[in-house]
Amino acid sequence: MIKLLFYAIIVLSMYKVKGDIMSLELKDVCKTFGEKEVVHKINLKLEKPGVYGLLGTNGAGKTTTIRMILGIIKKTSGEINWNGKEVTRENVNFGYLPEERGIYPKTKIYEQLLYFANLKGLNKREATKSIDYWLKRLEVEEYKNMQAEKLSKGNQQKIQFITAILHDPELIVLDEPFSGLDPINTEILKSVIKELVEKDKYIIMSSHQMASVEEFCTDITILDRGNTVVQGNLAKIKNSYKSDKIELDVENGIEEIIKKMNLKVLQQKEEEYLLKIDDENQAQEILKELINRNSKIRKFEMKKPSLNEIFIEKVGEVQ
Amino acid sequence: MKNLWTVTKFTMKDMIKRKSFIISTIILLVIIVVGFNIPNIINNFAGEEFNEKILVVDSENIFGNSKEILNQMELEYSFEFTSEDLTQEQIKEKIDNKDIDTCLKFTNENGIIKMEYIVESSSMTFGEVPQSLIMAFQTLYSNEQIIKLDISPEELAAISPQFNIEIIETDENAAKGNVVIMMLISAVLFYAVVFCAGQVSTAITTEKTSKIIETLVTSTKPATIVLGKTLGIGIIGLLQVILMIVVAGLSAHFCMDQEILETIFDLSNITIKLVFVAIIYFILGYALYSLAYALTGSTVSKPEDVQSANGPISFIAVIGFYLSYFSMTNPSSNLNKISGIVPISSPFSMPLRVMMGTATTSELITSIAVLTITTILVAIISIKIYSSAILNTGSKKSIIKILKESKKK
Secondary structure (H helix, E strand, O other): OHHHHHHHHHHHHHHHHHHOOOOEEEEEEEEEEOOEEEEEEEEEEEOOOEEEEEEEOOOOOHHHHHHHHOOOOOOOEEEEEEOOEEOOOOOOOEEEEOOOOOOOOOOEHHHHHHHHHHHOOOOHHHHHHHHHHHHHHOOOHHHOOOEHHHOOHHHHHHHHHHHHHOOOOOEEEEEOOOOOOOHHHHHHHHHHHHHHHHOOOEEEEEEOOHHHHHHHEEEEEEEEOOEEEEEEEHHHHHHOOOOOEEEEEEOOOHHHHHHHHOOEEEEEEOOEEEEEOOOHHHHHHHHHHHHHOOOOEEEEEEEOOOHHHHHHHHHOOOO | OHHHHHHHHHHHHHHHHOHHHHHHHHHHHHHHHHHHHHHHHHHHHHOOOOOEEEEEEOOOOOOHHHHHHHHHOOOOEEEEEEOOOOOHHHHHHHHHOOOOOEEEEEEEEOOEEEEEEEEOOHHHHOOOOOHHHHHHHHHHHHHHHHHHHOOOHHHHHHHOOOOOOOOOOOOOOOOOOOHHHHHHHHHHHHHHHHHHHHHHHHHHHHHHHOOOHHHHHOOOOHHHHHHHHHHHHHHHHHHHHHHHHHHHHHHHHHHOOHHHHHHHOOHHHOOHHHHHHHHHHHHHHHHHHHHHHHHHHHHOOOHHHHHHHHHHHHHHHHHHHHHHHHHHOOOOOHHHHHHHHOOOOHHHHHHHHHHHOOOOHHHHHHHHHHHHHHHHHHHHHHHHHHHHOOOOOOOOOOHHHHHHHHHHO
16 A cells, blocks of 8 residues: 555656746737837747747847846736746746846956855855856856956856856746857857756747857747747758759869759869759759769768858848 | 845945955044044143243233232243343244243333233234233233232232133033034944935945946845845944944043033933933934935946935935034024924934934924835935836946836836
8 A cells, every 4th residue: 555655656756857847938029119019919839948049130129028027127918937927036936147247347347246146045055055056067167256346258148158057947048148259268168058058947048140040049039129020840841942052072073064954053172063953853964974973972061041041031031 | 024134134244355444444443543643642642741841021010920820820831030131133033942942021111011922923822912922921910919018819800800601501402512523423324324325325326337226126025126226234333333433432531531421421311211312313314314315226237326416415414414504503493393394404413313302202202103104205316216227337327217117118
C-alpha cells in the first residue's frame, strides 16, 4: 500500500513537472506615442523553451515591444500574458538585458551584481555562488573587485548580461546582446545562450545580426515600421522559399553551360561558382549538362535564400 | 519591504563612499572644532601683551588718584599715564615707533574736559572713540570729583544707583527659550534639507545618466527605488548631523569655558516634548524636501541639469527658513502662526514655537497633519513622475508635460 502511494506521488510529481510548461503570448498588442503608432497589432507565442528572434530595422518597434512585454512602458491595447497571467515583476521571474547598456560606474562589480541579485530575491550566499559562477563562465572573474568604469565596454556588457541571468530567470529578454562585442566575446556569449537553452529557458532576443539569429532562433518575427512582415518557425519559413541559387565546384565545362543557358554568375572564385537559377528544374538541367560533358563535379548544392536575403526582401532595406 | 531595505543599504554605501561627501563632512567637522576653539585661538595669539597700549596724557592731573580704579575695570587696554604735556608731534612719533597704539589727551578748558583720541587710523573703530573708553574715563572723572567733595562712603552709596532690575512681559505669548539653541535647531534642519535632501535628486539623475535605470525598474518597483533612495540618504544625513552634534559637544566640553557655555547653551528649556517634536519635524521636513528633490531629479537626465531643476525647491526651502527666522523675532505675530502651519516653513518654525511656548496643542496637531499630508502627496507625485520619466533620457522636461504623457501611456 505504502509502495503504491509512493509511486503515485512520483507519477503525480512528474505530471506536475510536465504541467509546468510555460508560455508567453502577445495578442494584438499596439503602442502609439501621440499620433504615431509604433507597434501595430503584434501577435506572438513562445510555447516551448528556446530562443525567439525579434528582427527588424532600426525603429521597427523591437525595443518598444520588449519594453511592453516587461511592463516598462504601457501597451496602448492588446494582451501580454505569461502562463495566462499578465507579465509583472511579481508574476514572472524574468531577466532583461536592455539595449541601452547601463552600469554603476563607481561601484565594484561584485557589489552591483549583489545589489541586483538581492533585489531579485536571492540571499547573500545564493547570490555570491551565482555571481562567482557567471563571472567565471563569462571569463571576467578577475574584475570582481574592480570599479565598473575601469572595465572595457565589452566586459561591462558581459557584467550587464550577468545581471540579467544571475537569478536564474524563466524568461530572459536580450535586446541586441551581441552589438559592440568583439568576435571572441561574441563566441563566449553564444555559448552561454546555448547553455541557457539547454537549461530550458525561454529567451526573446532582438538582433540585427542575422547569422546569430539563424544559429539560435527556432521562431522569428520580422517587424517593419511596427508591422509584422514575416512570422513563424525559421526552418519552415526558409523551406517555404524555393532554391534560387546553386553552388558549384567544377573542374571544366561550366563556362560553356553558363553561356549556353545564359546563367547569371553571382560569385566566382577560381573554379567555385554561385549561380542564380530560375527554378529547381533549371538546376537539374545544369547537372545533366555537366554529366554529359564528363565534368569533374566536386560540389553541387542547391541553395535556399538566407535569412539575411529574406529579411532584405521583406523589409526592402539593407542592414 | 525587503527590497526597500536593499535599495536603502545600497544608497547608503554609495553615499559614504563618495569623495564629495567625505570631503564635505571633514570640512564641516574641522569648521566645528575650529569654531569652538576661536576664543582659545584668539587668547593664544593675543595673550596679555596683545592689549592695546594707550598713553594717557594728563598734564593737569585731572584724574588725580582715581586712575588706580582703571585697573579694576578689566578693560582690554593697558594704560600708561604721563603728566608731561606732550605735543601732537611727540605723540605721533611714539605711535610711529610702536611705543604705544593710541593716545588719550585730556585738558581742562574753562571747566569743560576736552578728550583727544589720537590714533593712527580711526577706521578700525569706525571713526568713533570706543564707548568703553569714554565710560571708563567718565567714571574716573566722577570718582575724582566725589573724592574732592569729601563724601563719606555711606553718602556715596546712597546717591549711587543700585536698581533691582526685573522684566515683566505684558504679552502672555511672549517668547521663552534660548535664541542660540533655537537658531541651531533651525540651521541644522536647513543644512539637512539643502545639502542632504539635494543629494536625492543627484542620485536619481545619476542612474539615468549611467542608463542603469532600465535594469533597475525591471528589478523592483519605482516606488521602492524613490523611497529607498530618500531613506538611505536621509539616514546618512542624520548620522552626519549626529556626528556633527557629538563633535560640537566634545569640542564645547573640552575647548570652551564652561561658564560661557552655560550662558550660551541654556539647556533648561529642552524638554522631552521638545526633543520629540524636533525629531518629528526633522523627519517630516527632511522627507518633504527630499521627495520634492526626487521629483525634480526625475525630470532631468543629465548631471548638469540637476542644479537648475533643483533651483525652485532650494528657493522654497530658503523662503521657509527665513519665514521661520523672521517670525522668531516677533513670536506672537500672525506671521509666526502661519509659518508654523505652512508646510514649507513649519519644519523650521514649529520646534522653535514649541520651545518658546507660543504654539498651542491644536496648532501643533494641525501643523503635523498638514505637513504629513503634504509629504504623502509629494511622495505620490514624485513616484508618478519618476515612473513616467524613466525613459526620458533627453533634455529636461516640465512636470506638467510628464504628467500629461503618463496619462496617455
